[in-house]
Amino acid sequence: MKHVIIGAGVAGITAAKTIKEIDKNAEVVVIGDEMFFPYKRFLLTEFLCGSIKRDELIFFSMELLKELGIKLRKGEYVKTIEPSRKLIKLLHNEVVHYDKLLIATGGRPGLGLVLRPYKKHIQCYYSMNDILILKKKLPEIQKCIVFGEGVSCLDLISGLCNLEKQVTYIIKGVRADFGLKGSEFYGELHDFLEEKGVEIITEDQVASIEKMNRHYRVETLKQKELTADIVFAWDYYKPKISCIEGTVIGKKLGILVNVRLETSVEHIYAAGDCVEIYHPGIKGYWINFGLPNAFEQGTIAGKNMLGQNEEYKIHEAIAFNLMGKSLKARWWK
Ligand SMILES: Cc1cc2nc3c(=O)[nH]c(=O)nc-3n(C[C@H](O)[C@H](O)[C@H](O)COP(=O)(O)OP(=O)(O)OC[C@H]3O[C@@H](n4cnc5c(N)ncnc54)[C@H](O)[C@@H]3O)c2cc1C
Structure with missing residues (x-):
């Protein structure tokens, strides 16, 4: 039986490991577009700040992949x-057949219509590649503008503060808040960030970015003019599912799955940040972003691809450490 997994992140690699641990004769191929061995994305900021070395980021080494008999095709x-022919096509048109397929392509920050024209002036913050680029720029950076939402945004801000950079955080809302629940922060995140020296501009957003010699001039929707050495910006974080375009695989914003992580097409599963799953509490589909979910869904998808019948149970919140304080963030409002 050939199991093909698209995406070498936590969900994809965990599924591959689960399959090989249960059935060592199964053929498992993981195809990932990043050039690196699977790494711990959630530790990228630690790496940026120099608190861990690059090899400590590795989630699955070449040796471990070999030992388990997982074939990784990176890059x-x-x-x-x-789906009708049970095959996938790579960018260079190579065809790979599968018996069971797992889509674990994660998510990605994205730019809306206003920001898109300024893409070349915006520093991305999601992948190892982004962080390697950023690390090189660090010595020349002091003033930073951050416009975005989500845990990775808080992670970025805490990293920049740690590196003693000056941070201006622009938010659309009245106060910085992430639907926090049961944390030390309840209702206090905004004040906490300000205490840490972060300047917060509320009810506004980045409208344009212009490069001026070695700096950037940012104009906001409310016509505030700001300058910075670097601009981090994104409008949303959403599932990266371009590989299912034109197929009959059911989707909304993410790939729709049932509690067994099966998609609408037989023999095709999906797990991790690319997935949308029914949440009985909110009576609707939602994207279950976050590391614990990616781990758990990867395990369950791997088992179910081998014919088991495991069900995934929703995690309400993810735990996160922000500058020494713990918080729990929910991903829906
Ligand atoms: C800086 C940072 C800090 C974070 N901190 C936390 C935290 O503290 N707690 C927490 O819960 N979460 C955190 N997260 C989020 C967490 O990392 C993600 O939820 C998790 O990585 C999701 O795992 P995944 O396997 O679903 O997707 P990903 O890790 O995104 O992996 C998917 C992989 O598939 C690849 N891919 C996509 N499309 C294709 C294609 N067509 N062909 C081949 N490959 C493809 C992608 O490039 C990627 O390598 C953080 C994220 C960032 C960026």
Whole structure:
């Protein structure tokens, strides 16, 4: 039986490991578009700040992959899936057949219509590649503008503060808040960030970015003019599912799955940040972002691809450490 997994992140690699641990004769191929061995994305900020070394980021080493008999094809992008012929096509048109397929392509910060024209002036903050680029720029950076939402945004801000950079945080809302629940922060995140020296501009957003010699001039929707050495910005974080375009695989914002992580197409599963799953509490589909979910869904998807019948149970919140304080964030409002 050939199991093909698209995406070498936590969900994909955990599924691969689960399959090989249960059935060592199963053929498992993981195809990931990043050039690196699977790494711990959630520790990227620690690496940026120099608190851990690059090899401590590795989630699955080459030796471990070999030992388990998992074939990793890194640096390969899956362009399309043809469920009727049980095959996928890579960017260079190579065809790979599967018996069971797992889509674990994660999510990605994205730019809306206003920010898109300024893409070349915006520093991304999601992948190892982004962080390697940023690390090189660090010595020349002091003033930073951050416009975005989500845990990775808080992580970025705490990293920049740690590095003693000056941070201006622009938010659309009245106060910085992440639907926090049962944390030391309840209702206090905004004040906490300000105490840490973060300047917060509320009810506003980045409207344009212009490069001026070695700096950037940012104009906000409310016509505030700011300058910075670097601009981090994103409008949303959403599932990266371009490989299912044109297929019959059911989707909304993410790939729709049932509690067994099966998609609408037989033999195709999905797990991790690319997935949308029914939440009985909110009576609707939601994207279950976050590391614990990616781990758990990867394990369950791996088992179910081998014919088991495990069900995934929703995690209400993810735990996160922000500058020494713990918080729990929910991903829906
Ligand atoms: C800086 C930072 C800090 C974070 N901190 C936390 C935290 O403290 N707690 C927490 O819960 N979460 C945290 N997160 C979020 C967490 O890392 C993600 O929820 C988790 O990585 C999701 O795992 P995944 O396997 O679903 O997706 P990903 O880790 O995104 O992996 C998916 C992989 O698939 C690849 N891929 C996509 N499309 C294709 C294609 N067509 N072909 C081939 N490959 C493809 C992607 O490039 C990627 O390598 C953080 C994220 C960041 C960026």
